[in-house]
Amino acid sequence: MTADDPKGFDLAHLLAERGGERYDLHARHLNHQLPRMLRTIGFDKVYERAEGAYFWDADGQDYLDMLAGFGVMGVGRHHPVVRKALHDVLDAQLADLTRFDCPPLPGLLAEKLLAHAPHLDRVFFGNSGTEAVETALKFARYATGRPRILYCEHAFHGLTAGSLSVNGEEGFRDGFAPLLPDTAIPLGDLGRLERELERGDVAGFVVEPVQGKGVHEAPPGFLRAAQELLHRHKALLIADEVQTGIGRTGDFFAYRHERDVEPDLVCVAKALSGGYVPVGATLGKDWIFKKVYSSMDRVLVHSASFGSNAQAMAAGLAVLAVMEEERLVENARTTGDLLRSKLAALVDRYELLHEVRGRGLMVGIEFGRPRSLALRSRWTMLQAARKGLFAQMVVVPLLRRHRILTQVSGDHLEVIKLIPPLIIGEPEVDRFVKAFTAVMDEAHNGGGLMWDFGRTLVKQAVGSR
Numbered sequence: 001m002t003a004d005d006p007k008g009f010d011l012a013h014l015l016a017e018r019g020g021e022r023y024d025l026h027a028r029h030l031n032h033q034l035p036r037m038l039r040t041i042g043f044d045k046v047y048e049r050a051e052g053a054y055f056w057d058a059d060g061q062d063y064l065d066m067l068a069g070f071g072v073m074g075v076g077r078h079h080p081v082v083r084k085a086l087h088d089v090l091d092a093q094l095a096d097l098t099r100f101d102c103p104p105l106p107g108l109l110a111e112k113l114l115a116h117a118p119h120l121d122r123v124f125f126g127n128s129g130t131e132a133v134e135t136a137l138k139f140a141r142y143a144t145g146r147p148r149i150l151y152c153e154h155a156f157h158g159l160t161a162g163s164l165s166v167n168g169e170e171g172f173r174d175g176f177a178p179l180l181p182d183t184a185i186p187l188g189d190l191g192r193l194e195r196e197l198e199r200g201d202v203a204g205f206v207v208e209p210v211q212g213k214g215v216h217e218a219p220p221g222f223l224r225a226a227q228e229l230l231h232r233h234k235a236l237l238i239a240d241e242v243q244t245g246i247g248r249t250g251d252f253f254a255y256r257h258e259r260d261v262e263p264d265l266v267c268v269a270k271a272l273s274g275g276y277v278p279v280g281a282t283l284g285k286d287w288i289f290k291k292v293y294s295s296m297d298r299v300l301v302h303s304a305s306f307g308s309n310a311q312a313m314a315a316g317l318a319v320l321a322v323m324e325e326e327r328l329v330e331n332a333r334t335t336g337d338l339l340r341s342k343l344a345a346l347v348d349r350y351e352l353l354h355e356v357r358g359r360g361l362m363v364g365i366e367f368g369r370p371r372s373l374a375l376r377s378r379w380t381m382l383q384a385a386r387k388g389l390f391a392q393m394v395v396v397p398l399l400r401r402h403r404i405l406t407q408v409s410g411d412h413l414e415v416i417k418l419i420p421p422l423i424i425g426e427p428e429v430d431r432f433v434k435a436f437t438a439v440m441d442e443a444h445n446g447g448g449l450m451w452d453f454g455r456t457l458v459k460q461a462v463g464s465r
């Protein structure tokens with residue numbers, strides 16, 4: 001096989017020959033519960049192509065993507081600028097990953113990222129969100145010489161062992177102990193934070209400025225006050241901006257919505273990838289990095305084989321250029337405001353719809369107990385089987401009937417989370433609101449199909465106990 005005659009491996013041929021086996025291959029060789037779950041809720045589709053905020057199935061039908069690959073598709077799918085950067089970097093045949101030189105792209109990307117956090121000085125590049133968090137946890141422990149990390153109830157920071165230690169859901173942690181020494185506090189509880197800090201063993205407090213699970217924002221003033229307490233007790237503030245960062249909430253970093261918040265470490269990943277090349281970045285203060293890398297002997301004390309690779313760096317630089325050129329931070333703010341205000345206007349119309357919240361294009365839609373008797377008995381039936389089934393009942397017709405992909409914002413939650421690509425505009429907002437209204441109409445008018453599906457979910461939930 002040569003570059004001129006690459007037939008030894010022919011991707012198009014392979015996909016044409018074997019693409020049809022995709023669900024069976026997953027069932028046989030990967031996590032078998034994924035195809036099982038997708039078949040159960042009728043999500044077992046075959047998508048052929050994607051662009052921007054849409055993908056298409058084999059029949060050429062378009063689907064609106066309100067999930068953005070769990071947030072990685074910030075600039076949309078296959079953005080031409082990011083694609084070109086990746087083609088260019090491959091064609092350049094750089095001497096990448098020699099590991100004993102200083103290539104230019106990581107330095108340039110670090111410079112660009114730090115311009116958005118002027119109080120920070122240095123960046124470590126890894127390969128995922130959880131790795132960015134692991135880095136922050138290690139750096140905080142080393143820099144302070146203390147073992148314990150504080151985090152918030154219901155927090156999500158990734159699923160490797162360190163990040164799992166600061167995960168606020170028992171369901172994720174069960175069976176994986178022992179983890180790192182840690183303690184959860186309720187989001188916003190300064191009294192509890194202070195009591196934990198007084199024990200003198202806390203390295204840092206890791207927090208999502210807007211929690212992914214349930215879309216809960218830190219209360220106004222909390223981050224600033226937490227920072228003060230932490231610094232008074234010589235502990236660090238770690239902002240996990242893996243989901244909220246790179247513009248998602250209508251500012252480049254979500255911690256900036258509050259004045260004078262200057263985290264010691266900031267974790268970034270997801271959207272920086274352009275949806276192509278996994279990447280994680282931990283931004284931090286000079287003194288922290290200087291402590292960790294305190295001598296030449298320690299140059300590799302925290303490193304990653306693929307960290308700073310040219311493809312990831314090129315994608316990151318292209319993403320930041322697109323964000324600026326297309327003013328996507330601003331778009332996240334204005335389009336997010338529009339989406340939330342249109343949805344909030346429906347709260348009075350539908351008794352099952354309780355609240356619309358969030359920031360920028362990170363939107364939570366919460367359902368709750370209805371007032372009227374007829375609806376209440378149906379709601380109670382669902383709740384008795386399993387919390388979160390109603391939200392699932394909404395997500396399913398949104399995809400199956402309206403071709404819009406959304407997700408329930410965590411297990412046992414009656415909340416749908418919308419994290420679309422930051423490029424969406426009024427047409428996508430209108431399409432979503434129209435579809436959501438139709439689904440809500442059906443739920444409130446006792447529409448047969450939807451509640452029939454609810455009963456199917458109840459049977460499954462009860463059956464799986």
Ligand SMILES: Cc1ncc(COP(=O)(O)O)c(C=O)c1O
Pocket residue numbers: 070128129130131133156157158159208212240241242243244269270
């Ligand atoms: C806030 C937050 N931190 C960390 C992570 C972990 O990122 P990754 O899946 O890239 O490891 C996620 C992923 O959803 C996240 O939302």
